[in-house]
Amino acid sequence: MEQRSVQRVLIIANWRKEASHTLSQTIADYLQEKGITSTIFRTNAEDEVLQVEKGTDLVICLGGDGTVLYCARYLQDHGIPILAINLGTFGFITEISVDEWQEAIDFYLEGRNCISRRLMIRVSVIRDGGKVFYAHALNEMVVSSSGISKVISMALRIGDTEAGFFRSDGIIVATPTGSTGYSLAAGGPILDVDLSTLIITPICPFTLSNRPLVVSGESNITITIPSGQRTGISLSLDGQQNFPLMEEDVVIVEKSRSKALLVTSKRRNYIEVLRDKLNWSGGGFHA
Numbered sequence: 001m002e003q004r005s006v007q008r009v010l011i012i013a014n015w016r017k018e019a020s021h022t023l024s025q026t027i028a029d030y031l032q033e034k035g036i037t038s039t040i041f042r043t044n045a046e047d048e049v050l051q052v053e054k055g056t057d058l059v060i061c062l063g064g065d066g067t068v069l070y071c072a073r074y075l076q077d078h079g080i081p082i083l084a085i086n087l088g089t090f091g092f093i094t095e096i097s098v099d100e101w102q103e104a105i106d107f108y109l110e111g112r113n114c115i116s117r118r119l120m121i122r123v124s125v126i127r128d129g130g131k132v133f134y135a136h137a138l139n140e141m142v143v144s145s146s147g148i149s150k151v152i153s154m155a156l157r158i159g160d161t162e163a164g165f166f167r168s169d170g171i172i173v174a175t176p177t178g179s180t181g182y183s184l185a186a187g188g189p190i191l192d193v194d195l196s197t198l199i200i201t202p203i204c205p206f207t208l209s210n211r212p213l214v215v216s217g218e219s220n221i222t223i224t225i226p227s228g229q230r231t232g233i234s235l236s237l238d239g240q241q242n243f244p245l246m247e248e249d250v251v252i253v254e255k256s257r258s259k260a261l262l263v264t265s266k267r268r269n270y271i272e273v274l275r276d277k278l279n280w281s282g283g284g285f286h287a
Helices: 019-033 065-075 098-110 270-277
Strands: 008-014 037-043 058-063 082-086 115-127 130-137 140-145 152-158 161-168 170-174 197-203 213-216 221-224 233-237 241-245 250-263
Touching (some): 019 037, 019 058, 019 098, 065 082, 065 250, 082 098, 115 140, 115 233, 130 241, 140 250, 152 170, 161 170, 161 197
Parallel strands (some): 008 037, 008 058, 082 250
Antiparallel strands (some): 115 130, 140 170, 140 233, 152 161, 152 221, 170 197, 197 213, 221 250, 233 241
8 A cells, every 4th residue: 555646636526516616625625735736627518628737646526427427538648547526326437425535535645545447439430531530438439310210220340340230229339337328228238347348239229139249349340321321320429429420431439548547436346336326236135
């Protein structure tokens, strides 16, 4: 157990959550007592550009899972750990609840809690031979209908192998962190967050034999939008970034070079979060 050197902290507060107004200042004051400089960044939307001062050692994120996704996107190439505090009940990503903030900060400074290195994806859209969109995501990317008609057609390639032609409401490529999100609702499996894998999950496929597929995180996944679609099609990342797709567009999904660094809770691990959030405890067994 080795103390961590922290001189500068960025506090990212979801200002739409009223609890963040006072808590962000309380945390700033607490850090100041320990001789640590902090800055409060108040965000009201997922598309606000986040400025990170040079020398920032830690980001404290106040909000919910959506706020963490926002932070991860902007911090993915900075290598700064994120200590996420959920202002409601703890989430799938935010394991630390609001009444544990002081303990979590102390544990981090003392080196008593771990950092979970989460796989992220980078997504590119190629149109007429040129790149027209490029972004990162921690949870998932979704190609889906943007019109009234839901069914769209897509060709899927994994690496150099043609993996099939899909007719469905869309397709999800999710990370292990995102396996408890939209992919799960669409019938995908739950993965341990420390795995280096990706899940390809069709949304309401026209053919029932189209099932979710788990592939290596090293896989290069290509989705081609053929001509003759009956509806508009859009690309969404983490439910926060959206981009309209056109026929003949090629969407490329691959592992990001960097990872999201999330500070874990000492009070509960990922399996305990799953058990409690998904109500696996039932009531028939008590250790």
